[in-house]
Amino acid sequence: MAVETPTKPTIADKIYDKMFHNYVWKSIFRTGYPNTPRNQMLVVATNVFLHLHPTRIHRTHVKITHTYCLGGLTFFMFLGLTVTGILLMFYYVPSVERAYLDIQNIETTVQFGQLMRNMHRWMAHAMVILVFLHMMRVFYTGAYKPPREFNWVVGVILLVLTFLLSFTGYLLPWDQLAFWAITVGTNIAGAAPVLGPKTKFWLLGGFEVGPDALIRFYTLHVIGLPLLAAIFMAVHFWRIRRDGGLARPL
Amino acid sequence: MAVEQRANPRPAAPVEVARQAEARKIARRSFLRVSVFAGLSLGLLSMAAGFLAFFNLRKPQGFGGTVNVVKARIPKAGSDPARISEGKFWLSNLQGAQGDIFGVGGTGGLLALYWKCPHLGCTVPWNASYNGAQVAFPGIIGWFKCPCHGSTYSHAGVRVFGPAPRSMDTMAVTVNSDASITVDTGKITLGGIDNPLREVTYSG
Amino acid sequence: MATAVVARPVARPQERARDEEVLVWPDLVFVEFISAMVFTLTIFLLSAIINAPLLDEANADVTPNPSKAPWYFLNLQELLLHMDKGLAGVIVPAVWLGLMAIFPYFDTDNEGQGVWFGTENAVKITVVSGIISFVGTWLLILWDNGNIAQYLNGWFGLSGGDSLRFLENARAFQSQLPWPEWSTHIPYLWFDLTLLDQPFHHLNFPAWLVEQAIPVAFMVGLPTIMVYVLWRVGWVRTRRDALLSIFTGFVVTMGVLTIVGTAFRSESEELVWPWQLKLSEGIPGQE
Numbered sequence: 001m002a003v004e005t006p007t008k009p010t011i012a013d014k015i016y017d018k019m020f021h022n023y024v025w026k027s028i029f030r031t032g033y034p035n036t037p038r039n040q041m042l043v044v045a046t047n048v049f050l051h052l053h054p055t056r057i058h059r060t061h062v063k064i065t066h067t068y069c070l071g072g073l074t075f076f077m078f079l080g081l082t083v084t085g086i087l088l089m090f091y092y093v094p095s096v097e098r099a100y101l102d103i104q105n106i107e108t109t110v111q112f113g114q115l116m117r118n119m120h121r122w123m124a125h126a127m128v129i130l131v132f133l134h135m136m137r138v139f140y141t142g143a144y145k146p147p148r149e150f151n152w153v154v155g156v157i158l159l160v161l162t163f164l165l166s167f168t169g170y171l172l173p174w175d176q177l178a179f180w181a182i183t184v185g186t187n188i189a190g191a192a193p194v195l196g197p198k199t200k201f202w203l204l205g206g207f208e209v210g211p212d213a214l215i216r217f218y219t220l221h222v223i224g225l226p227l228l229a230a231i232f233m234a235v236h237f238w239r240i241r242r243d244g245g246l247a248r249p250l
Numbered sequence: 251m252a253v254e255q256r257a258n259p260r261p262a263a264p265v266e267v268a269r270q271a272e273a274r275k276i277a278r279r280s281f282l283r284v285s286v287f288a289g290l291s292l293g294l295l296s297m298a299a300g301f302l303a304f305f306n307l308r309k310p311q312g313f314g315g316t317v318n319v320v321k322a323r324i325p326k327a328g329s330d331p332a333r334i335s336e337g338k339f340w341l342s343n344l345q346g347a348q349g350d351i352f353g354v355g356g357t358g359g360l361l362a363l364y365w366k367c368p369h370l371g372c373t374v375p376w377n378a379s380y381n382g383a384q385v386a387f388p389g390i391i392g393w394f395k396c397p398c399h400g401s402t403y404s405h406a407g408v409r410v411f412g413p414a415p416r417s418m419d420t421m422a423v424t425v426n427s428d429a430s431i432t433v434d435t436g437k438i439t440l441g442g443i444d445n446p447l448r449e450v451t452y453s454g
Numbered sequence: 455m456a457t458a459v460v461a462r463p464v465a466r467p468q469e470r471a472r473d474e475e476v477l478v479w480p481d482l483v484f485v486e487f488i489s490a491m492v493f494t495l496t497i498f499l500l501s502a503i504i505n506a507p508l509l510d511e512a513n514a515d516v517t518p519n520p521s522k523a524p525w526y527f528l529n530l531q532e533l534l535l536h537m538d539k540g541l542a543g544v545i546v547p548a549v550w551l552g553l554m555a556i557f558p559y560f561d562t563d564n565e566g567q568g569v570w571f572g573t574e575n576a577v578k579i580t581v582v583s584g585i586i587s588f589v590g591t592w593l594l595i596l597w598d599n600g601n602i603a604q605y606l607n608g609w610f611g612l613s614g615g616d617s618l619r620f621l622e623n624a625r626a627f628q629s630q631l632p633w634p635e636w637s638t639h640i641p642y643l644w645f646d647l648t649l650l651d652q653p654f655h656h657l658n659f660p661a662w663l664v665e666q667a668i669p670v671a672f673m674v675g676l677p678t679i680m681v682y683v684l685w686r687v688g689w690v691r692t693r694r695d696a697l698l699s700i701f702t703g704f705v706v707t708m709g710v711l712t713i714v715g716t717a718f719r720s721e722s723e724e725l726v727w728p729w730q731l732k733l734s735e736g737i738p739g740q741e
């Protein structure tokens with residue numbers, strides 16, 4: 001009776017084995033390559049980043065026309081803004097004397113500086129648009145309905161935080177566009193009845209846009225608001241999982 | 251799908267091994283997967299290179315980079331050298347064969363002398379009143395005189411006395427159109443008695 | 455008798471339908487990966503082509519004309535032209551955000567979730583509300599800018615004469631009607647109240663009418679009428695339908711206001727066509 005003998009391993013087999021079946025690799029990635037259903041579920045369940053997702057998901061939710069990935073893309077923009085923003089921080093000093101010169105320096109002498117600044121700005125615009133579109137998607141698909149009431153509220157807070165993040169970043173180049181946009185913007189806030197002037201004074205650290213406003217906006221922009229947004233995002237994502245993923249018809 | 255249906259909850263070991271071997275073969279041949287991961291790695295690599303470039307200063311300032319010296323700071327021909335601290339050098343403006351102690355043929359001009367003593371690295375000061383008679387060059391007043399071990403150099407940085415192994419090192423000088431000069435402090439040439447030949451003609 | 459705390463059924467997540475599920479890897483992860491790549495490339499290309507604007511250094515002594523807020527606040531800046539600035543800039547957005555946050559506590563019915571336009575008339579309501587808001591917002595802006603009166607006069611030769619001039623725009627109610635002297639300072643408190651340096655004692659009735667009462671009446675009244683009419687027509691049947699109408703109206707109105715504020719407002723906030731727009735890219739006179 002003929003017994004099927006396994007084929008002899010080729011060089012490529014041996015290289016593959018050496019690379020991916022060694023002790024170190026296995027200690028990092030505990031599952032094999034996700035090309036079997038078992039490994040595909042394990043990779044999602046054991047990877048901290050993928051663990052944001054369940055291992056299995058309802059068929060209708062992966063249809064691109066259901067969500068257009070808007071929420072995920074908003075988060076992706078946030079990550080991209082964090083990366084480009086941190087890079088820009090290396091060359092930017094938030095002082096009235098230096099801010100404008102630093103931006104010019106970033107644009108002219110820093111390698112890829114102009115590209116980083118452009119990306120930061122366009123991603124910021126994209127994030128504002130995406131977060132608004134995401135809200136429209138959630139509304140028109142009725143996804144705020146029970147049991148997701150509170151997550152909608154968290155979403156509204158995140159919308160406001162996105163506006164504030166973008167607004168505080170607007171002042172930092174310290175050019176005419178920034179200066180007057182923030183002057184107009186804070187004047188709008190200052191027009192609130194009773195509390196308005198005090199709010200504006202508190203926000204700007206003075207009666208008009210100046211050095212104190214710059215450092216306040218900078219601190220809020222690079223650490224205060226991003227931290228707050230990250231906390232609310234964590235709640236937002238956690239609640240999506242807790243409430244059984246995306247909304248679907250009863 | 252077929253694989254999924256065949257797989258038992260607890261597959262027998264040989265079956266599992268064979269199945270994995272099969273899956274590995276398929277994976278190895280998967281051109282698409284290889285290209286995706288190759289593309290991703292390339293993208294990440296180029297991004298890493300971009301990050302490195304981002305942190306690489308294009309126009310470094312201060313010592314090690316180029317230092318600009320405006321016209322007002324450049325000494326008159328024949329007068330005492332000027333101390334340019336941000337570039338760590340003395341700027342000598344020599345008149346004719348001034349400082350050319352051994353007569354190698356200096357014709358005068360600007361010389362940027364790295365102020366670090368070639369002996370043990372002390373900062374060499376300019377001693378404007380030091381008389382050359384003490385080092386066998388009578389009549390010449392004004393020498394670079396190292397305070398550590400007494401190495402003595404002429405106005406052009408040429409060593410005449412002391413334990414230093416050579417003359418003071420020089421830096422590359424370029425004269426700009428607006429009569430200022432640019433000194434490349436990263437480009438240091440070891441000193442020698444031919445220091446006067448490195449003088450750069452200047453008529454500011 | 456034991457007091458059993460009965461959980462509301464709505465508070466529980468839905469049952470999983472396991473036979474309807476697919477694997478996250480590859481079905482979802484790949485979609486996310488591709489969309490992230492598409493966005494990365496788009497942003498990259500955009501950044502390579504278009505540079506972020508950088509004007510002259512900030513100068514508190516030179517005000518560019520027009521001075522505009524960031525584009526996403528231009529809807530509020532446009533509202534500012536038509537009503538009291540505190541109302542337009544703070545109260546309207548704050549009230550709206552508050553209202554929006556309590557949407558799910560107003561519409562607690564969990565029917566119709568998870569699909570686009572979940573109710574029977576949803577698409578009709580959305581489209582009609584959108585059109586009404588689009589046209590209505592434009593009409594209101596043109597009216598308050600005095601353009602409607604101009605068109606009536608210029609195209610049809612209609613003129614109301616001086617007796618109807620107060621209808622020209624909202625501000626004309628204050629300036630063109632013969633308000634008696636006492637109406638500009640009606641005391642509403644019998645003592646002098648000062649809150650944070652701001653006096654509260656008298657009411658300037660014509661100004662109050664123009665800057666607050668008329669705008670609020672429009673902003674509350676028109677959506678109410680819209681929802682009421684859609685209800686009488688039989689399209690709006692549930693709270694969800696009403697919200698659909700109001701939300702669509704808001705989004706479209708804000709969109710129109712943003713576009714007008716961005717592309718139709720030139721020097722001194724004058725209403726012009728986009729191709730006549732003057733952008734203050736530099737400091738006037740120093741370009």
